[in-house]
Amino acid sequence: MKIGIFGTGMVGQALASKLAELGHEAVVGTRNVAETLAKTQPDGFGNPPYSQWAAQQPKVKLGSYADAAKHGELLLNATSGNGSLPALEAAGTANLNGKILLDIANPLDNSKGLPLQLYVCSSDSLAEQLQRAFPGLKVVKTLNTMNAALMVNPQLIDNGEHQVFVSGDDADAKQLVTAFLRGQFGWKHVVDLGGLATARCTEMLVPLWVQLMVTMQTPMFTLKIVK
Ligand SMILES: NC(=O)c1ccc[n+]([C@@H]2O[C@H](COP(=O)([O-])OP(=O)(O)OC[C@H]3O[C@@H](n4cnc5c(N)ncnc54)[C@H](OP(=O)(O)O)[C@@H]3O)[C@@H](O)[C@H]2O)c1
Numbered sequence: 662m663k664i665g666i667f668g669t670g671m672v673g674q675a676l677a678s679k680l681a682e683l684g685h686e687a688v689v690g691t692r693n694v695a696e697t698l699a700k701t702q703p704d705g706f707g708n709p710p711y712s713q714w715a716a717q718q719p720k721v722k723l724g725s726y727a728d729a730a731k732h733g734e735l736l737l738n739a740t741s742g743n744g745s746l747p748a749l750e751a752a753g754t755a756n757l758n759g760k761i762l763l764d765i766a767n768p769l770d771n772s773k774g775l776p777l778q779l780y781v782c783s784s785d786s787l788a789e790q791l792q793r794a795f796p797g798l799k800v801v802k803t804l805n806t807m808n809a810a811l812m813v814n815p816q817l818i819d820n821g822e823h824q825v826f827v828s829g830d831d832a833d834a835k836q837l838v839t840a841f842l843r844g845q846f847g848w849k850h851v852v853d854l855g856g857l858a859t860a861r862c863t864e865m866l867v868p869l870w871v872q873l874m875v876t877m878q879t880p881m882f883t884l885k886i887v888k
Contacts, residue, residue: 662685662686662734662735663685663686663688663732663733663734663735664680664685664686664687664688664732664733664734664735664736664737665687665688665690665728665729665730665731665732665733665735665736665737665752666680666687666688666689666690666729666733666736666737666739667689667690667726667729667730667736667737667738667739667740667745667748667749667752668689668690668691668737668738668739668740668741668744668748668766669689669691669697669711669723670704670708670739670740670741671704671706671708671809672739672765672809672812673689673737673739674689674708674711674714674809675809675810675812675813676737676739676765676809676812676813677689677718677721678718678721678813679813679814679845679846680845681718681720681721683845685845686720686732687720687721687722688721688722688723688724688728688729688732688733689721689722689723689724689729690724690725690726690727690728690729690730690748690752691711691723691724691725691726692725692726692748692751694723694724694725697711697712697723698711698712698715698723699712700712711723725751726748726749726751726752727751727752727753727756729752730752730753730756730757730760731756733760734760735760735761735763735841736757736760736761736762736763736798737762737763737765738762738763738764738765738766738791739765739766740766741766741769742766742767742768742769742780742787743768743780744766745764745766745787745791746790746791746794749791749794749795749798750794754795754797757795757797757798758795758797758798759797759799760798760799761798761799761801761831761834761837761838762791762798762799762800762801763801763803763804763838763841764787764788764791764800764801764802764803764805764860765803765804765805765812766787766805767779767787767805767864767867768780768781768782768786768787768864769867775871775872775875776868776871776872777867777868777871777872778868779864779865779867779868781864782861782864782865783861783865784861785861786802786857786858786860786861786864787860787864788800788802788828788857788860788864789857789858789860789861792830792857799829799830799831799833799834800829800830800857801827801828801829801831801834801835801838801857802826802827802828802829802857802859802860802863802864803825803826803827803828803838803842804825804842805863805864805867806825806826806863806866806867806870806883806884807825807870807883807884808880808881810880810881811881811883812825812846813846814846814847815846815847815848815849816847817881818881818882818883819883819885821847821848821849821850822849822850822885823850823883823884823885823886824850824851824852824885824886825842825848825850825851825852826851826852826853826854826859826863827839827842827851827852827853827854828853828854828855828856828857828858828859828860828862828863829856829857830856830857835853839851839853852886866884869884870884
């Protein structure tokens with residue numbers, strides 16, 4: 662399948678590696694291809710620069726956001742929260758219309774330290790903002806509540822006995838995303854929370870997730886629903 666991934670960070674890289682390994686054709690979108698390839702320093706979390714990662718991923722192509730959107734039959738948003746609207750604007754409405762977007766981004770406000778704050782929450786969400794701005798896109802919020810490695814390999818923890826959530830207004834899109842998460846990434850438990858407004862709930866879990874990471878000094882954990 663042809664897949665467009667917006668975002669060159671650790672999430673974009675984890676998604677692209679896994680999808681290429683599965684035989685999909687992935688194009689990763691960035692603001693400026695030359696600048697992204699020229700980076701030589703690790704990011705703020707110590708992840709290697711994009712070009713170092715890309716050298717091990719000959720099947721993954723890098724392009725503009727518009728290139729990734731044009732290429733993708735399915736689109737994944739792994740840009741920073743405040744970069745998501747600009748990324749979709751750069752991708753272009755015509756390249757987005759009619760397509761499904763798995764929105765993984767979180768509206769983090771990193772300027773105020775811990776506990777982490779969100780710049781939109783409770784009465785709105787980043788996912789809804791994207792959907793309102795691009796009504797021709799079918800936004801499905803998912804995968805935003807765990808770390809990048811776990812998104813594409815849920816078996817890394819508890820033999821995969823934990824949940825991923827989906828929120829979206831288009832029932833067919835949500836069904837397709839659910840099948841994709843199960844079939845491609847191996848998720849056993851996909852919980853449909855309802856319409857896209859329920860993305861507010863999963864985005865609001867993220868400050869707790871970050872606080873747990875700080876407290877436990879590891880990102881290799883997840884929140885699990887136990888009945
Ligand atoms: N890291 C995790 O494990 C994790 C877990 C769950 C959810 N998330 C969410 O997933 C998203 C990606 O996280 P990440 O850690 O991989 O990377 P990130 O550092 O949050 O985002 C990097 C990407 O955002 C793009 N970007 C930043 N500002 C932009 C702007 N003004 N306009 C357009 N694009 C812009 C960058 O573009 P360039 O390529 O041009 O630099 C880059 O591709 C975030 O929203 C994060 O909250 C992350």
